[in-house]
Amino acid sequence: MIPVLAVITTTVLGLMVGVEIAVAFVINPVILRLPAGASLAARADGGRMLGRAMPFWYIGSLVFTVGLAVIAWGTLITTLALISAGLLAVSVIMSVLLLVPINNRSLTWTADDHPENWREQFQRWDRLHYVRLAIILAAFVLIAVAATEL
Structure with a gap:
């Protein structure tokens, strides 16, 4: 049971990290260089789509990680999984x-109705995302x- 859960946990968490790397280093930089209207529309659409999926993915990763710690209790796997779970909780x-x-x-926000500092707010989100990405990585x-360690 431990090997199966370890593979599932690694896969779920690894895929989440991969998506977040793509967001940080490919998608958002491209979107930020677009003209205001297109950039705002793309970020809003991406925010809605990922905003629906990511909460389940983050919580699911945390649940799998805690589950791995529990079923491997008393081993090095437990220690590593608990530290990982703590990092995921912080994220x-x-x-x-x-x-x-x-x-x-x-x-x-739309092309006609958005704050003047919209790019700065997106850049702040991106900087925070880099920190979160380092944590989940x-x-x-x-x-x-x-x-x-199996």
């Missing part, structure tokens, strides 16, 4: 407190290491 809290408010505001590495 969820950071998302809710810092990133989601910016995202929710931006969902209503560290959590992924710990889970990958835990999976090799």
Whole structure:
């Protein structure tokens, strides 16, 4: 059971990290260089789409990681999984407190109705996202290491 859960956890968390890397280093930089109307529409659409999926993905990753820690209790896997779970919990809290408010505001912005500092707000979101990405990447590495301890 431990090997199966380790593979599932590594896969779910790894795919989430991959999506977030694509958002950070490909999608958002391209969108930010677009003219205002197109950029605002693309960010709003992406925010709505990922805003529906990512909460389940983040919480699911955390649940799988905690589950791995529980079923491997008393082993090195437990220690690594608990540290990973702590990092994932920080990423969820950071998302809710810092990133989601910016995202929710931006969902209503249009080419005709947006704040003057819209690019700065997106850049702030992107900087916070880089920090969150570093946190979930560290959590992924710990889970990958835990999976090799079987």
